[in-house]
Ligand SMILES: Nc1nc2c(ncn2[C@@H]2O[C@H](COP(=O)(O)OP(=O)(O)O)[C@@H](O)[C@H]2O)c(=O)[nH]1
């Protein structure tokens with residue numbers, strides 16, 4: 196039987212086939228299955244099965260720590276980073292998610308939610324403008340105050356795509372999912388029960404089908420978004436605003452750290468590359484050198 200992994204919790208996976216939804220485990224200790232994976236399964240009881248194999252992935256989105264990389268989602272083609280006017284979001288997480296998306300060849304956009312909270316709106320707009328300046332599209336919504344307008348804006352962007360929502364806890368990811376997916380709250384309770392996650396309904400990634408070729412994935416609000424797995428070469432290419440300068444450094448193998456006549460650092464000095472982004476690049480370069488696998 197073939198199916199799609201729609202939720203993962205530890206080594207337990209929920210697989211949806213055309214006809215049934217099965218709680219699955221992998222054979223042996225294999226644990227490299229992710230939500231979004233197309234899998235071959237063997238049904239072992241009414242509601243259980245074993246994952247036999249994983250189909251080739253179109254994309255894979257990772258995060259990682261010093262010790263291992265962790266597959267976040269497979270086969271998504273779009274990543275929406277959800278930020279809000281309140282609570283305040285961190286640029287660190289936004290940029291890390293953007294870098295992960297670039298490295299995976301997944302198109303990224305930003306959603307600024309809670310624009311009804313006018314006190315913080317100007318500041319939030321200023322902050323997301325940095326990403327718009329780099330070339331990322333930013334959409335403004337209010338899941339709570341303007342639900343219909345929010346749905347009307349998001350639906351055409353989602354149609355025909357496999358989209359993952361990423362954002363810190365409290366930004367409004369679940370509120371957006373509830374607008375887009377009818378009965379999402381019921382679905383998540385069912386998934387939670389099937390995976391026996393207890394009350395921890397938001398600690399795992401799950402996928403909802405909107406129609407036959409439209410899916411949306413909700414991910415937990417990550418505290419950490421390590422990118423130790425990225426190599427230096429992948430890193431510099433994952434910053435689109437660096438690209439115009441990459442051939443222009445004095446040394447062809449320039450790391451853009453402290454080398455003389457570095458075109459990237461000159462662009463930081465002149466304000467063409469946001470200093471905050473270059474600082475994150477340096478941090479990620481450091482992480483990349485610290486990985487132990
Ligand atoms: N004012 C305002 N509050 C919102 C909006 N969207 C979500 N919230 C609230 O923000 C809180 C966090 O939302 P939730 O969807 O659970 O965020 P998640 O942690 O990213 O899934 C909840 O109390 C929501 O009611 C919005 O557009 N405006």
Ligand SMILES: [Mg+2]
Nearest residue numbers: 368369370397
């Ligand atoms: Mg949530």
Ligand SMILES: [Zn+2]
Nearest residue numbers: 444449451457
């Ligand atoms: Zn350089």
